[in-house]
Amino acid sequence: MAKITIRTLQKMKAEGRKFTSLTAYDATQAHWVSAAGIDVILVGDSLGNVIQGHDSTVPVTVADMVYHTAAVARGNGDSLLMADLPFMATATLESTLDASRQLMQAGAEMVKLEGARWLAPAIEQLARNGVPVCAHLGLTPQSVNKFGGYRVQGKDDAGLQLLEDADALVAAGADLLLVECIPATLAAELQKRSPVPVIGIGAGADVDAQVLVLYDMLGLNPGRTARFVRDFMADADTPQAAIALYDQAVRNGDFPQPEHQF
Numbered sequence: 001m002a003k004i005t006i007r008t009l010q011k012m013k014a015e016g017r018k019f020t021s022l023t024a025y026d027a028t029q030a031h032w033v034s035a036a037g038i039d040v041i042l043v044g045d046s047l048g049n050v051i052q053g054h055d056s057t058v059p060v061t062v063a064d065m066v067y068h069t070a071a072v073a074r075g076n077g078d079s080l081l082m083a084d085l086p087f088m089a090t091a092t093l094e095s096t097l098d099a100s101r102q103l104m105q106a107g108a109e110m111v112k113l114e115g116a117r118w119l120a121p122a123i124e125q126l127a128r129n130g131v132p133v134c135a136h137l138g139l140t141p142q143s144v145n146k147f148g149g150y151r152v153q154g155k156d157d158a159g160l161q162l163l164e165d166a167d168a169l170v171a172a173g174a175d176l177l178l179v180e181c182i183p184a185t186l187a188a189e190l191q192k193r194s195p196v197p198v199i200g201i202g203a204g205a206d207v208d209a210q211v212l213v214l215y216d217m218l219g220l221n222p223g224r225t226a227r228f229v230r231d232f233m234a235d236a237d238t239p240q241a242a243i244a245l246y247d248q249a250v251r252n253g254d255f256p257q258p259e260h261q262f
């Protein structure tokens with residue numbers, strides 16, 4: 001497999017081909033995920049839940065993200081390596097740039113940040129400094145305390161707000177959009193109007209790519225899982241085989257199904 005870059009993802013969108021993303025938190029997982037041909041590895045701040053045992057991503061620090069990003073980078077093959085900016089790292093322009101520098105120097109090739117149009121100046125500054133950006137919209141888990149729980153976002157009038165936020169962030173230089181837990185109809189509308197690829201989780205099938213938390217799609221999560229999760233270990237003997245099944249299912253449109261969307 002050739003090295004995946006933002007140009008590869010743009011080309012796949014232009015050709016109407018789906019691409020794939022999964023989280024990884026350590027070198028071994030990064031090896032499995034990249035060897036299966038997953039296009040984008042996300043070092044997600046969901047590590048706060050699945051590794052650290054917190055009930056949200058709020059406690060995760062920049063130092064935690066740097067540690068896991070460096071481990072994932074060592075195990076990665078050809079996947080594009082994206083890392084989350086954690087809670088409050090984007091509070092100021094200065095903190096955004098400093099945290100992004102640390103993640104990029106640990107081996108990330110793109111950073112992801114949660115938020116809306118107020119992040120446009122930060123994205124412009126990152127673009128000028130050569131840092132590709134994915135803007136995460138909709139259910140942004142770092143705001144769980146502000147939302148009052150993990151709730152579907154972008155319903156009714158908030159849908160138009162989300163589309164306008166996306167436009168502003170793309171105009172500022174965002175290279176990718178990621179939407180979580182929004183109505184599938186809204187995600188489809190966004191996919192149509194967006195010049196950059198749109199990755200979805202709980203956003204239906206009509207987007208350019210899908211992402212899941214690795215532990216969720218391997219059925220490793222002890223608690224209740226969200227509606228958008230499918231356990232790919234149910235039909236596989238090994239984690240590597242389950243990851244390959246997920247990759248195929250996303251590319252050929254078998255995942256997600258209507259039961260996984262809102």
Ligand SMILES: Nc1nc(=O)c2c([nH]1)NC[C@@H]1CN(c3ccc(C(=O)N[C@@H](CCC(=O)O)C(=O)O)cc3)CN21
Pocket residue numbers: 045046049050057139141150151152181213215216221225226227228
């Ligand atoms: N293991 C894991 N998987 C994830 O997908 C994930 C994390 N951890 N940690 C960070 C955030 C938290 N996320 C979550 C957590 C819960 C729901 C959830 O329960 N959603 C409801 C929707 C409720 C509604 O209808 O408004 C669901 O039924 O899926 C969604 C996203 C996604 N991220």
Ligand SMILES: CC(C)C(=O)C(=O)O
Pocket residue numbers: 023042043044045046047084178180201211212213
């Ligand atoms: C759920 C995905 C999109 C994420 O941000 C994470 O794993 O932290």
Ligand SMILES: [Mg+2]
Pocket residue numbers: 044045046057084
């Ligand atoms: Mg995250």
